[in-house]
Amino acid sequence: MIRAVVFDIGETLIDDTRGWHQWADWLGVPRHTLSALVGAVVAQGRDNAEALQLVRPGFDLAAERRARRHAGHIEQILESDLYPDVRPALAELRKAGLWVGAAGNQTAAAAEQLRALDLPVDAIATSGEWGVAKPDPRFFERLISWAPAEPDQIVYVGDHPANDVGPALAAGLRVAHLRRGPFGYLWADDPSARAATWRIDRLTDLPALLTTSYQPEVE
Incomplete structure (x- = not known):
């Protein structure tokens, strides 16, 4: 589950x-x-x-x-930088009872910018805060200790076969490969991407896929 x-x-x-x-x-x-x-x-x-x-x-x-x-060029992540499917997908996953996080190869300043957007997530972390970046296995070890679930109960969602799909699978996570961005499109049919548990074109494809695999604990 x-x-x-x-x-x-x-x-x-x-x-x-x-x-x-x-x-x-x-x-x-x-x-x-x-x-x-x-x-x-x-x-x-x-x-x-x-x-x-x-x-x-x-x-x-x-x-x-x-x-x-x-020089005064402050790092910023704006609401307009979000892909349109982000908020609907995150909100629906949380509504379904899943714990939702975001963790990637960004600076500590980027993490603060993301938190300021008040996304419907439970937690946000970056490599700049953790001191280790993908595809280093230690990034996913940290992720597993951070997310409140066993490795095979966690889905990592990303566009990059080498940074996301391969190391997340090696860590025991399930993976959704997103066909988005240069890496996501170019390497979509490469065996490294096809190894993902699921392959999606939009984040809004996720809730229907994942909630069928989610079963809340019985009290």
Whole structure:
């Protein structure tokens, strides 16, 4: 039975378009150029942040984030960054009695921004707060100790086969692969994505799938 659902954040709950545009503006390249480079590294199975290193060799993500903050560019996640199906899906899962969380590879500041949106979730956490990032198995060990359920009662929902599907399955979780974002679309038919327990196109597909597997405890 399913008792908890935990969502990846980038390109699962959040549309990363505005964030990539801000990086393009910061680096002084056309937005289309950076988007094309992101597509190129994704097609090669590489981390999408490597696109920034193609623009600026030796790029240090942590240092550049500090420089942006110093220049007054405060990290923000806005209501408009949420995909339209996010609030309806989260609300319906909680209404069904499932524990709902969000945990992904973001900064501690991003976690605070997400909490400020008052999403219908029970908890939010990020790699910046936990000190470990996907696909490191320790991220999912931390997730299992965080969510109030046994591993096989937890569903992890994400778009990235290598960061989400594979390591979550290896940790004993069930997984819903979301066909969304560059990784979600490009690798949708790869065996790494097809290994997921469920494969979905919209978050609003989840409640019907998962609530049939959910049975409340008998008092």
